[in-house]
Amino acid sequence: MHPRRLAATTFAAMTFITAPLAAEELRFTLWTGNDAHLAIFNEIAEGFTETHPDVTVSFESIPAADYTQKLTFQLAGGNPPDLGWMFEDVIPGFVEAGVVEDLRPALEAAEGYELEDFSQPAMALWSEKDAIHGVPFSTSPFMIYYNKAMFDAAGLETPPELAAKGEWDMEKFREVAAALAKANSGKWGFEFKDGQAYDSRILHAIMPPIRAYGGYAWRDGDCGFDEPEAVEAITQLHDMVFEDKSIVPPGEQGDFFSGNSAMTVNQISRASLLADADFEWGIAPLPTGPAGASPIIGQAGIVVFSQSKKQELAKEFVAYMTNPENSELMAEFFPPARLSVLQSDTFVAANDLIPSEQMAYVGKAIEEGNVLPSHPRYAQIYAAMKPRMDALWRADADVQASLEAVCTAIEDQL
Amino acid sequence: MTGHIRTGTTATRAPWLTLRRREMFEGWLFVSPTVIGFLIFFLGPLIAVIIYSLSEWNLLSQQMTYIGTANYRDALIQNPDFWHVIRNSVIFAAGLVPLNMTLALALALALCRPGRGVVFFRTAFFAPVVTSAVAWAIVWKFLLQGEAGAVNQMLAVIGIDGPNWLREPDWAMAAVIVTRVLKMVGLNMILYIAALQSIPRDYEDAARLEGAGNWQIFRMVTWPLLAPSTLIIMVITTIGSFKVFDHIYLMTGGGPENGTLVLAFYIYEQAFEFFNVGYASALAMIMFAIVLVLALVQIMLRQKGSA
Numbered sequence: 010m011h012p013r014r015l016a017a018t019t020f021a022a023m024t025f026i027t028a029p030l031a032a033e034e035l036r037f038t039l040w041t042g043n044d045a046h047l048a049i050f051n052e053i054a055e056g057f058t059e060t061h062p063d064v065t066v067s068f069e070s071i072p073a074a075d076y077t078q079k080l081t082f083q084l085a086g087g088n089p090p091d092l093g094w095m096f097e098d099v100i101p102g103f104v105e106a107g108v109v110e111d112l113r114p115a116l117e118a119a120e121g122y123e124l125e126d127f128s129q130p131a132m133a134l135w136s137e138k139d140a141i142h143g144v145p146f147s148t149s150p151f152m153i154y155y156n157k158a159m160f161d162a163a164g165l166e167t168p169p170e171l172a173a174k175g176e177w178d179m180e181k182f183r184e185v186a187a188a189l190a191k192a193n194s195g196k197w198g199f200e201f202k203d204g205q206a207y208d209s210r211i212l213h214a215i216m217p218p219i220r221a222y223g224g225y226a227w228r229d230g231d232c233g234f235d236e237p238e239a240v241e242a243i244t245q246l247h248d249m250v251f252e253d254k255s256i257v258p259p260g261e262q263g264d265f266f267s268g269n270s271a272m273t274v275n276q277i278s279r280a281s282l283l284a285d286a287d288f289e290w291g292i293a294p295l296p297t298g299p300a301g302a303s304p305i306i307g308q309a310g311i312v313v314f315s316q317s318k319k320q321e322l323a324k325e326f327v328a329y330m331t332n333p334e335n336s337e338l339m340a341e342f343f344p345p346a347r348l349s350v351l352q353s354d355t356f357v358a359a360n361d362l363i364p365s366e367q368m369a370y371v372g373k374a375i376e377e378g379n380v381l382p383s384h385p386r387y388a389q390i391y392a393a394m395k396p397r398m399d400a401l402w403r404a405d406a407d408v409q410a411s412l413e414a415v416c417t418a419i420e421d422q423l
Numbered sequence: 424m425t426g427h428i429r430t431g432t433t434a435t436r437a438p439w440l441t442l443r444r445r446e447m448f449e450g451w452l453f454v455s456p457t458v459i460g461f462l463i464f465f466l467g468p469l470i471a472v473i474i475y476s477l478s479e480w481n482l483l484s485q486q487m488t489y490i491g492t493a494n495y496r497d498a499l500i501q502n503p504d505f506w507h508v509i510r511n512s513v514i515f516a517a518g519l520v521p522l523n524m525t526l527a528l529a530l531a532l533a534l535c536r537p538g539r540g541v542v543f544f545r546t547a548f549f550a551p552v553v554t555s556a557v558a559w560a561i562v563w564k565f566l567l568q569g570e571a572g573a574v575n576q577m578l579a580v581i582g583i584d585g586p587n588w589l590r591e592p593d594w595a596m597a598a599v600i601v602t603r604v605l606k607m608v609g610l611n612m613i614l615y616i617a618a619l620q621s622i623p624r625d626y627e628d629a630a631r632l633e634g635a636g637n638w639q640i641f642r643m644v645t646w647p648l649l650a651p652s653t654l655i656i657m658v659i660t661t662i663g664s665f666k667v668f669d670h671i672y673l674m675t676g677g678g679p680e681n682g683t684l685v686l687a688f689y690i691y692e693q694a695f696e697f698f699n700v701g702y703a704s705a706l707a708m709i710m711f712a713i714v715l716v717l718a719l720v721q722i723m724l725r726q727k728g729s730a
Contacts, residue, residue, distance in 0.1 A: 078695050081483055081698060084483070106483040106485075107484065108484070258569060259587065259590045260568050260587045260589055260590040261569050262565070388696050392697070395678065396678065396679070397680075399590075399678050399679035400679075400680050402679075403591070
């Protein structure tokens with residue numbers, strides 16, 4: 010045989026022999042790069058390889074700010090991940106575009122999965138008719154984080170103490186924030202979520218008070234920002250920023266996690282930033298309003314992309330990652346939508362940084378809360394809304410007129 | 424040896440690889456890296472953008488439909504945001520180009536001759552050009568904060584109540600122009616220094632002997648001799664100002680109230696936020712045309728002036 014032909018035949022034979030044994034890799038995109046978070050995911054991946062020894066799962070971190078964009082370009086460029094995290098505000102658009110898979114058959118086929126254990130309100134965003142397009146691995150309510158030292162300096166009762174007495178409402182929140190700013194010179198009473206309320210996290214800032222006052226952002230094509238409840242809620246925030254000067258205003262920085270604000274609102278995954286904090290802190294529920302308690306939930310789900318060549322394996326991994334045992338494991342940072350876990354003692358003791366009585370607020374908020382608003386055209390709505398919201402955050406702004414302008418700008422998109 | 428073989432072959436049949444063909448082949452081989460690079464990274468994408476601009480292409484759903492010139496008509500006739508964006512781009516360029524060039528020329532005149540501290544100051548003014556755009560934006564965003572910002576605190580010392588620079592549309596545009604000028608002025612300064620150093624000292628000496636003062640020498644001798652360099656610098660700076668993206672993205676994100684939403688950022692928003700690649704491509708072609716026309720007008724004006 011000719012040497013070249015011999016080499017080619019040998020190579021083909023080797024490929025044929027080794028193909029069934031070749032390792033398969035699942036590529037999983039996510040937006041956290043936090044070591045504590047990744048350690049949990051790697052532990053879950055190792056567990057999966059016990060039953061699938063030829064499979065490895067590689068986690069690819071993409072910064073949250075660029076996540077949707079980079080993911081879209083990977084899909085468009087023919088380099089799709091097999092599965093990945095998905096923000097709540099973009100999942101409707103991905104479902105509409107038909108780029109994510111229905112997971113229901115795989116979840117129902119998984120042994121011991123208990124699909125009915127998921128809270129139905131928490132699954133609403135991820136389900137369409139009978140299809141399940143994603144599994145919410147994190148159903149994380151917005152909580153108030155507070156700096157106890159700054160409350161002590163102001164001689165104030167902490168939010169959990171006020172909540173226990175039934176006095177933790179929007180009015181008290183304003184009063185406390187003003188007193189904290191006054192008592193802690195050079196610091197702020199309250200910082201919006203991640204200090205980004207005036208930029209990328211507008212809804213994260215305004216939805217808690219709007220819902221506490223009984224308002225809404227949009228529903229059934231109708232804009233709710235100019236309704237009286239929303240106007241009243243935003244007017245309070247506006248007054249706190251510009252009259253009381255208790256909320257970090259636009260253009261200023263007042264990071265809670267560095268001790269520059271006495272309170273902020275965030276999810277429990279941010280607790281990992283406080284592991285080495287040099288001040289005592291805690292979490293509390295959101296203040297109630299005229300509409301009572303209205304917890305807000307931010308969600309993230311796991312989806313399998315239709316372009317993946319290993320769809321079935323990826324679906325199996327989703328079922329494994331979100332089974333009852335692994336949901337418990339992830340609960341330290343990512344509260345699950347599984348009722349059995351939320352109501353268990355394991356959940357309230359899951360986070361080493363947060364006392365169990367405060368973790369109980371988290372479980373209650375998940376059961377009672379509603380997810381943030383979403384829409385298939387969320388990016389366009391946000392872009393139309395943003396300049397009008399910028400106009401709102403001026404000291405001399407007419408709140409009612411600004412919110413009416415927001416509704417006019419977004420009504421075509423709704 | 425080779426020549427002998429070739430001669431022998433010629434005797435039997437006409438050679439395919441003649442000297443002329445070989446030289447042509449070698450020539451193409453030498454230029455091929457550039458030609459291939461040009462075709463793949465310039466001409467190919469340019470043709471692709473033209474094709475995309477005539478279609479409706481949603482990147483997420485991967486659906487592409489030919490729609491003729493609808494994207495252009497939508498941008499130029501139906502979309503009011505487009506003209507707002509063009510207005511912002513013109514304001515940005517009109518503010519940046521004269522400020523940048525005046526400051527660059529002033530610095531170059533001060534630093535073109537050897538002297539004490541000249542190297543230090545040249546380095547100091549050029550350093551921002553090679554500084555990371557991200558670091559530059561972070562520092563300036565910090566300095567330009569509202570009441571707590573260092574700029575406003577310095578203004579407060581002299582009794583001026585400074586604005587919230589990056590949160591008020593007019594001030595935000597002024598702030599992004601000035602901070603961009605401070606970042607990029609070093610480049611034009613170097614170009615002007617090179618131009619000034621290429622002017623023979625004899626002209627200045629002769630003018631001085633004739634009794635000309637510094638201003639007269641600058642106006643009658645230096646400035647006319649700098650004209651070709653000024654034209655190049657103006658073309659480069661104008662094109663750069665219309666293409667500005669990173670600075671806007673990092674400093675204001677196009678806000679507040681779309682007050683700094685310039686064309687390049689608007690194209691980015693359409694392509695990478697809304698995934699309307701077809702529409703973004705049409706906008707990119709319009710930007711290409713604007714920049715091309717501006718460059719041609721400037722060159723024609725210069726030719727007319729020197730005729």
